[in-house]
Amino acid sequence: MNLNTDSLVPRGADGQPLAEGSWHIPSMLLKSPGLLALGEQLGALVDDGEPVVVLTPDLSFSNGLWAFHERHPERFLQLGVSEQNSVSVAAGLATTGLRPYVTGFASFLALLCCEQIRTDIAYTRQPVRLIGHHSGITFGFYGTSHHATEDIAIMRTIANMTVVAPADHVAMGVLLKAYADHPLPVYFRMGRGREPIVYEPDDERIRPGQAIVHATGDDLTIIATGTTVHPSLLAAEELRAEGHSVGVIDLHTIKPLDEAAVVAAAQGSRGLMTVEEHNVYGGLGGAVAETLTDRGIGVPLLRHGIRDEYAPIGPPTHLYRHYRLDGPGIAEEARAFLKSGRMTSDVR
């Protein structure tokens, strides 16, 4: 459907559009294809006959649900700045046969509403979908209140919860649809909707619960999720150009984890490296480490991410560089890992 985006354009004193470059909250959407796509994808689920109802706590421009509202105002619930309320309202809606999708900044959805999610949604087995966008440190200089480097860990430990972090909005669309009928809650972890595209629209490798193996490598396999998939692919290219044999896996479904893919990577590579925009504790790296330990697989593992600290102030791209979470940074970490003593003793 073609949306009329005229109303999103900022205008000056004379009513004329402002200069190229000036933007405000509504027009920011035009710069965030991943968010506009989310609104459209949820709208498409309604078109498919799904009993979708979408809830937003005062964020319909910040997450693209404006586009959903344009198409299906009757399935849109605006609840104001009340995230905890929204989550419990969704639980109630779900008991009536509706399929609620609660959207919000990951920091507030996953952290602020943690107990409502656990007790009202997961324990009670309500098929509510939680979409946490602007996860990790995508918010840059908004600071710690707006960062979510704990959400994977929190959501993973909630029984009955599925945790999915798509690498781009193509994968998000496929996985949203794939989980549409899932009988239990799902947490979707998104970036800020401006991530580079990784997948072609008809990529058949994107399936719920199945890791996507972009490449295998004898020296190292990089396991990434969500926003770190694209920079990990760039890093692998850089490392290959230097003669290293490096694989990359997109582990978009963090729970349940594709254990076979992790085991295969551990058996095929001298070392594994997880890369996540998250604390290195409890998230992707933690999940992979648990899988390996459970099976007694002693492969060297580097868990790369935010090392149990709060990020400084800075623009997102600068923070990625600071934490070596951009392509060159991941390559640098990998290089050091490959050279380290840890990689010389092959314990397999």
Add this chain to the structure above:
Amino acid sequence: MPASEGASLTTSSEVVERIRERAQFVRLETVRLISIAKTGHYSSTFSCAEILATLYYGVLRLRHGDPQWPDRDRFVMGKGHAAVGLYPILADHGFFDPELLDGYTRLGNPLGDHPDMTKVPGCDFSSGSLGHNLSVGLGMALGARMTGRDFNVYALLGDGELHEGQIWEAAAAAGHYGVGNLVAIVDRNGYCLDGKVDDIITIEPLADRWRAFGWDVVEVDGHDVPALLDTLLRLRDGAPAKPTAVIAHTVKGKGVGFMERDFGWHLGWLAEQDEAAVIRELKDEK
């Protein structure tokens, strides 16, 4: 001069003029800093410029250059997204080097989009997640009581922020304990992120709600400096038995016509020529 310890401030025209001038300074600095960050909360800050200036240049008992003075009045910014308007004031009070403003939001700078007490001298508490700071302010106000100090606590809240349930938990407790040294200032600019607060989820009858929770209520034009100053000084120098909610009626985007007319300017960025026009409008140069 910033308000200093024990100074008895009157609503003299000099003080009022000074506050008005500092409010415009806040707006102009906001425009300058946002141009560095390439994103920021223009209209949220413009609506509370007079409130911030009145507090910091007429009401709060502070010591220049001494952000940790234990008897200072406290200010917590529930609507932390307006911090860009607070930083120039804190620098002006000698709490940190004004040169830090030039690196606003750049890597490693203490000044981000939301105030952070672990990084910014003079910032009495961190915020960014709406709804927390009235509870924090209540804790400070109770703490003053329990430690025998007589400072006041001022919490600036957005009207959309009042959607948050925690606000009303704090309101109930403050009313219950009769915490007279706590003042909540509601920036009643009518808008949150997605549109009109009262179209989204109404918060009316707002004054009655606060009263029902055991608070006194004063309604004031939040851009009328003499009225703000008079209201806040009465609260400071009286000894209220109850906490007070000052409902400050404001205009979101105040001072820039096109921002006053489009709630989307909650957040944004202006390209050079638009920024120049906005500065001219703020300086009243046509």
